[in-house]
Amino acid sequence: MSKRIKQLVVAYGMVLPAFLTVMLTVAYPIALAVVRSFRDQSTGAFTFSNYTFFFTTAAQFKNLVYTLFVVVMTVAIAIFVAYLLALYLRFSHSRISRTIGALYLLPRFVPAMCAVYAMITIIRDSGLINRIGLLFGKDIHLGLMYHAQGLIVMNLWFNIPFAAMMITAGLGAIPDSIIEGARDVGAGRFKVLTSMILPLSVKDVIIAATFVWMTNVGSFTTPYLMGGNSPKMLGIALFDQFNKYLSYNRAAALSVIMFLICAVSAGVYIYSNLKDTEWEMQ
Amino acid sequence: MRMKRIGAMLLACTLLGATLASCTGAESSGGATTAASTTTAAAEGGSEATPAEPAAEGGGTVHIWATGSDNVRQIFETLINEFNTNSEYAGQYTAVLNFQPSGTGQAAMTDGLAAAYQAGQENTEYDLVDFSGDDLSKIIALVGEDSFLPLDDTMIPNRGNVAAKSSVAPDRVQPYRGxxxxxxxxxxxxxxxxxxxxxxxxxxxxxxxxxxxxxxxxxxxxxxxxxxxxxxxxxxxxxxxxxxxxxxxxxxxxxxxxxxxxxxxxxxxxxxxxxxxxxxxxxxxxxxxxxxxxxxxxxxxxxxxxxxxxxxxxxxxxxxxxxSLQTLAIPTIGSNPEGAAAFINFMITPEAQQIMVQQMAAIPLIDTSSMDMSGYEDLQGLDVSNFRIxxxxxxxxxxxxxxxxxxxxxxxxxx
Structure with a gap:
């Protein structure tokens, strides 16, 4: 056996256990689910009906649109607020900014279930805000519970700190010297923001947005505890299919649909990474 | 250098071997007893009848099987402790709990029991089993009424104090709470x-x-x-x-x-x-x-x-x-019917019923006049003999x- 072959055997031998584990526990179930999604539950024959069901049934299609609405709003608002927060944390050196900088990651350490219940006790129609209002003679009903707005508020609570963390890291990589340089040659604050900071941090914004997007498409706890009955977010609709109706093939099809929705953002993520590599290679 | 490479190769081979072995191992053991092997105790019960370990004087060990939420586990632990230390059977029998939390595998307990019957096992550790209304219908549909011992007043003297009857297999299961x-x-x-x-x-x-x-x-x-x-x-x-x-x-x-x-x-x-x-x-x-x-x-x-x-x-x-009524039944494939009957008899004593009322607000199935119902008076108004199932x-x-x-x-x- 030549030296080269031996080396190859060793190399592949080392990789094989990890490779097999991934194939068995990730790739194989995914492949099975995809195959299942094209099969009729009772006959096993090839069909598209598991997919068309989600686009032709009014209630299911509403769920899809509703989920996209909640997710798009969450991404847009979370990124906007997180960007402002990150700018403040990066360029202000006051005591307040340092305190916020130390505290803003705390929500990441609160278990999701506790956070959701805490939010519910504050915003529900008989919650904290309502009770404070009653002290001043006002019966405030926010109407957030069981509606999209409530879900978005909760999602923002989870995602703003996360997005801000990623964007802050990106902004931290912009050296003070180039900003000072730009100011020296007469660029105003706004010009510095639009021509220097934004272009230099856009990649981190995209990455943060893709992560927020992906984690919210399949969210379950928040919509289960705070969402209404109709329309529902896809995570709940999926739970219904496999847990309530035992329609495993439709559940598989819905999983694939959700995967494709997530894949949109994964595509953006990979594209922005590739572009970056090209730039580095030049 | 050479030694190092050989060493690495050996390591890789071992790892690969271990991976494969664990895969096949999992497969071969996953036969008839899959459903029963959720807990280690279950695995023992499914494969071979291990004789009761610390055979207490006379009666020996009673293995009790239950499934449900955590409050069910807690109530069984309390009651079993009471049975083993404070009841008239203390020192005679030792009850042991095999509990399967619900949600970890739908109906794992009934599937395991049905598998043991269908595999023709005898003298298993399924001495006494706790069923919800749904589980009872399911197991009777799977293995038939005859798979449980008929119960009578000589085995379970307190049986006459319970008016409620199960709608399924009333002569072979004992309701003990509602x-x-x-x-x-x-x-x-x-x-x-x-x-x-x-x-x-x-x-x-x-x-x-x-x-x-x-x-x-x-x-x-x-x-x-x-x-x-x-x-x-x-x-x-x-x-x-x-x-x-x-x-x-x-x-x-x-x-x-x-x-x-x-x-x-x-x-x-x-x-x-x-x-x-x-x-x-x-x-x-x-x-x-x-x-x-x-x-x-x-x-x-x-x-x-x-x-x-x-x-x-x-x-x-x-x-x-x-x-619905929660019931206990003695499988014919168990190994301690006397101990199981003793435990059932204990469960319908005023002492045990009182514990169930106070700890889980269960509806008692015996006359409550001798029991302390304070805080749970509302339960007395509920008619258990006429449950709509x-x-x-x-x-x-x-x-x-x-x-x-x-x-x-x-x-x-x-x-």
Whole structure:
């Protein structure tokens, strides 16, 4: 056996256990689910009906649109607020900014279930805000519970700190010297923001947005505890299919649909990474 | 250098071998006993009958099998401890609990027991098994009544004190506690709760937005409300039948559910049905609604621990919501029928019943006059001899889907 072959055997031998584990526990179930999604539950024959069901049934299609609405709003608002927060944390050196900088990651350490219940006790129609209002003679009903707005508020609570963390890291990589340089040659604050900071941090914004997007498409706890009955977010609709109706093939099809929705953002993520590599290679 | 490479190669081979071995190992052991091997104790019981280890004087060990939520585990631990140390059988038998939490594998316990029967095993550790109404119907359908020993008063002297009878295999299972869905209400807002369904509907119409039931499929209380609402229009035998023919007769009941929809709880301008039993109970406790169907034990135990306000009370309406009896049965393949019978006898003593009342707000099945019911007086008003049992099997799935398609979309249209 030549030296080269031996080396190859060793190399592949080392990789094989990890490779097999991934194939068995990730790739194989995914492949099975995809195959299942094209099969009729009772006959096993090839069909598209598991997919068309989600686009032709009014209630299911509403769920899809509703989920996209909640997710798009969450991404847009979370990124906007997180960007402002990150700018403040990066360029202000006051005591307040340092305190916020130390505290803003705390929500990441609160278990999701506790956070959701805490939010519910504050915003529900008989919650904290309502009770404070009653002290001043006002019966405030926010109407957030069981509606999209409530879900978005909760999602923002989870995602703003996360997005801000990623964007802050990106902004931290912009050296003070180039900003000072730009100011020296007469660029105003706004010009510095639009021509220097934004272009230099856009990649981190995209990455943060893709992560927020992906984690919210399949969210379950928040919509289960705070969402209404109709329309529902896809995570709940999926739970219904496999847990309530035992329609495993439709559940598989819905999983694939959700995967494709997530894949949109994964595509953006990979594209922005590739572009970056090209730039580095030049 | 060379040694290093050989070493690395050896390591890689070992790792690969280990991976493969563990795969095949898992496969070969995953035969007939898969369902029973959820716990290590179960694996022993499934494969070979290990004789009871620290054979206590005379009777030996009794293996008790139960499944359910954590409160079921806690109550069994308390009762078994009491049986082993304080009862008349202390020192004679030693009871051991094999508990399978629900949710980790649907009906793992009944599947394991059925597998043991079908594999023809004998002298197993399935000495005594605890069944909910659903599990009991399921296991009887799988292995037949004859798989359990007939029970009589000589084996279980206290048996005569229990009036309640199981609807399935009444001579072979012993009911020992009950649980039922009731109407929970806030007695400050509703001093005189409705006594019939018609009165309840009239109350809903007079007080829109003050009643709700949880989404069926997310909790038994909502299931019970919608199913009894629909099955009130059907012949009595339909409620315990999984026959497809009844599906066609649901229409009238669903029309009824549609007709009460506008009077349900609303928030943010639309009708809302909360998820889970706890969802509607929270709304009741917060004062956002005044009545909801819920489980008797859930309401009373939360009230006793201070989570619910004192003014929240329970009542039953006519026609009633559904309830079920929890039963114990002795499998013929067990190895200690005398010990099992002794444990059953213990479970229907006033002492054991009292523990179940105080610790889980279970409905006692014996005369309560000699028991301390303080804090749980509401339980005494519930008639256990006349539980309305529901078992519609797989129709439940079709039922929930129809509710989701017909009633849930209405939710967005407020009154």
């Amino acid at each position: 649980t039922t869905v009731i109407l929970a209400y806030d007695s400050e807002k509703v001093p005189e709760p409705p006594k019939t369904l018609d009165e309840l509907v009239a109350w809903m119409e007079a007080n829109p937005g003050r009643f709700v039931y949880n989404v069926p499929g997310t909790g038994g209380a909502g299931d019970s409300f919608v199913r009894t609402s629909v099955y009130n229009y059907l012949p009595e035998e339909a409620i315990t039948s999984a026959d497809e023919q009844w599906v066609e007769q649901w229409d009238e009941g669903f029309e009824f559910l549609k007709s009460i929809n506008p009077y349900m709880y609303s928030s943010g301008g639309s009708i809302v049905y909360p998820n889970k039993n706890q969802g509607s109970l929270d709304l009741l406790n917060q004062g956002e609604i005044d009545m909801c169907p819920n489980w008797a034990d859930m309401v009373l135990s939360q009230r006793a621990s201070g989570e619910l306000r004192e003014s929240i009370k329970i009542t039953q309406i006519d026609p009633s919501f559904t309830g 529901m078992s519609i099997g797989n129709l439940g799935t079709t039922f929930n889907e129809r509710w989701d398609n017909e009633i849930a979309p209405l939710a967005s249209i407020p009154e």
